[in-house]
Amino acid sequence: MLITYIHHSCFSIETEESIFLFDYYKGNIPNFTKEKPLFVFSSHFHQDHFSPVIFELSEKYPDVTYILSKDIRLKELNRDQYNIITIGKNESITMKESLKVDTLRSTDEGVAFLISEKGKTLYHAGDLNWWVWKDDTASEYNNMTKNFKDEINKISGKEIDLAFLPLDPRQEELYSLGFDYFMQNTRTSVAFPMHFWLDYSIIEKFKNSEEASKYSNKIIDISFEGQTFQID
Secondary structure, eight states: OEEEEEETTEEEEEOSSOEEEESOSSSOOOOOOTTSOEEEEEOOSOTTTOOGGGGGHHHHOSSEEEEEETTOOOTTOOGGGSEEEEEOTTOEEEEETTEEEEEEEOSSSSEEEEEEETTEEEEEOTTOSOOOOTTOOHHHHHHHHHHHHHHHHTTTTOEEEEEEEEOOGGGGGGTTHHHHHHHHHSEEEEEEEEOSTTOTHHHHHHHTSSTTTTTGGGBOOOOSTTOEEEOO
């Protein structure tokens, strides 16, 4: 699989059969082959995860399918022009014989995606994360903790080939809670940090932490936008 880090939480993944593009809103999209179907995922409506500019891809590529969280509103778009599928929390759709999409409920807005294709499983968190902050009340902390763990526990022990997980420096010393819980409770082979607001140093900080010592070799170092990675 060829993975490209585009910007923020946006990655593209090219497999033998398909191309997947997640949560694009800006950045340089690679020139994909036109011989494979392109599946464009948007996890929720926040402006750092979705932009209507994604529909311009249909002008360039002959086979584009948009998989959008149901919270995304397309008031001025002529939907008949595009192949759009909307999906809600805890839903499952089969795109073709070899491609299945499941969702989890985000702890913010929208959904997280779990995609299975020919024996490979990809996970993109969107904004499903353990969003706790220093100023949270005990009630806020407990509610968020329960909601996050309830979702991840639905896939506890699952084998995941590629995971794209928030590692947000705005949470200060609590930045790694969600990433760590996910890695401790799934059987993930390769994990890409995202949502780090171009603060690449947070990746090295986490990889060198005692917390991540059991799986630091599974965390991918990202250094710049447009960086590519070949993953078996």
